[in-house]
Amino acid sequence: MVWQKRYSPPGASPGTLHVPSALRGDVRITAMHYSPSAYHEEEIIDLDDFLCTAPSDGVLWLNVDGLGDVNVLEKLGQHWNLHPLTLEDVLNVPQRSKIEDYEHYAFLTFRAAFVEAPQHVRMEQISLFWGPSYVLTFQEEAEHDVFEPVRNRIRHRRGHIRRHGADYLAYALLDAAIDSFFPVLNALGEELEALEEAVFEAPTRETMEAIHAIRRTLTHLRRAIWPTRDMVQAFIHSESEWMTDPTRVFLRDCHDHVLQVLDVLESYRDLGGSLMETYLSVQSYRMNEVMKVLTIIATIFIPLTFIAGLYGMNFDRTKSPLNMPELQWYWGYPFSLALMAGVALCLVVFFRRKGWF
Template sequence: MIKKIRRLPKNISKLTSIQDYYHQQGTVPGTIIIDENAVQPNIILIDYNQAELIRVQINNPEDCTNYLDTESVSWVDVQGLGNRDILERLGQVFDLHCLVLEDMVNMAERPKIEDYGDQLLIIARMVIPKERSYGFHSEQVNLVLGKHYLLTVQEEPEYDCFDGVRTRIKKNKGIIRKQGSDYLAYSLLDAIIDGFFPVLELYGERIEELEEEVIVKPTPQTLQQIYKIRRELLQLRRAIWPQRNTINSLIRDSSEIISDDVRIYLRDCYDHTVQVMDMVETYRELASGLMDVYLSAVSNKMNEIMKLLTVVSSIFIPLTFVAGIYGMNFNTEKSPYNMPELNWYWGYPLCLGLMAVISAGLIIFFWQKGWLSNSFKIK
């Protein structure tokens, strides 16, 4: 019986409640759970050696059988997980364990490697930068490595970073067609790791823009952008960290499927993974620093505003005092304490002049102290 679950978001930044996508309690191990919205599989087979290259569209999984027993390298690329029957037939053709099929269709799997004797299951996560906005698409890639073949299973056909590898095979560039299936697996893993660099480059540019924005004109939207970048960088870290351990296992494990020559190339791939980790950690620290700078900038701006208001209030306090004194209107002829200024002909303009002199004096005093000039720089 086919069980259905909610569709796993393609964008890794949305994987906040990953436990919602695990199998239900009591599910039999090896059960294939198909998403009702999954794309129908598209199977492409590329069979090559140093002299020949064959690329065919596969409609029936059984058609792959004739290519798997040859000395040439057979790359079977499955794009889409929307047909349970085809996946089970592929499992029979490649003699896959039921748990391998389960891991392939479970898009919440953590990057890992499992040894099944004559086969290696490698689960990796690929990221592709968005074309018209910041952020990235994320997709799980499953690789089943055999002696003379490589089976790759992808969630979506539209996001892929393997075009460079396909071009090298087609045009016979480099040594890829002189090597075996293990070198092909290395090439795909290297393309996956290198796909992180364009994404991180975009985040580096965005962080530089936010640095200027935080200093010049911080807004609540700026804080939201910083939080978003921190959250997405955390998801990138969760994707690349276990991938580093996976490649390290390929280097150290004694599987006969991986040759010693390919292990040397995997070391370079491991170095790239470490470099990605360092960049992710650096950008996370920069994002955290931006948040501190934002809070300091907002606090400093508030202090400048309060300073300006205090200066303005200080100017009007003595004016209020003078106006208050002469606003009492105690003008009784019999009183010895009457205010003679109220009967002066020039009393009113003199009072206004006194208030103007006091204001000008305070403004000059504040200006000499440097308080007024800094306060009027607030935007």
């Protein structure tokens, strides 16, 4: 899992809107307008017409899926008087999670995570503009929408969301993005459990590569979620006049979720490091076992080789009666084989009693 930073062209003036090639594609805009008693949802085809007739009462949530159209950013920036630097940050992917307070709005950027395929985790950057009665969100793609639970709460009037203002909606969207890390952590936890069993049962080179890959994924996730802790803390203490005390209470719960994600990531990183050490220890143990068996076999054959080498010397029996007289024995050859077998058996019994195999 590797993310490549997409910047504006070198030397471009601050606030320049440039869409990197990796972000180019179709753009889909949806709008939800709601109040305690009603809500309206639509997909925007003509942005200019919508902005001319945009409702001023209740809460308006505009979500943009895809970052491939600079014109959309420019029109929204002009309509709500958004600073060019914040619009540029929307396209500079990925950004470090942060919050910036402006006179008429606040700008937040953070990450969401999802499991795209087995053993493949992806993250996307989400940018959020929060004003007195509106929230604008920008997602990199529409395929994985972490905001669908929030939409369902608005549609079916569940929870507190339709009784509160735009500050609560901003909190709910941020909380949904943070909660998207928990299914990812569950998937990684199951993978770590499977790797733990594989390490002790039948570790292979693929096991080591899988451990390394999951440790790298955990490092990327931690790097993404760590700044979110400070960002949520700053959001809680925002001096914006549109921030209400009830929303601050809910944001503290959101901060707790970030800490939970970080705690799980730390424990998984420690487990990943332990698995790597265990894998190396198991491999070293298996190698030692192989070397021990080979050493025992070699040790058993040392005296046998000595006996065979001793009687393999070519001394002339006719020159001296002392030149290996046992070579003339009738039972000489069977005796030498019995001697070798006896020595080998004694060594095997000795090693067995020592518990060396």
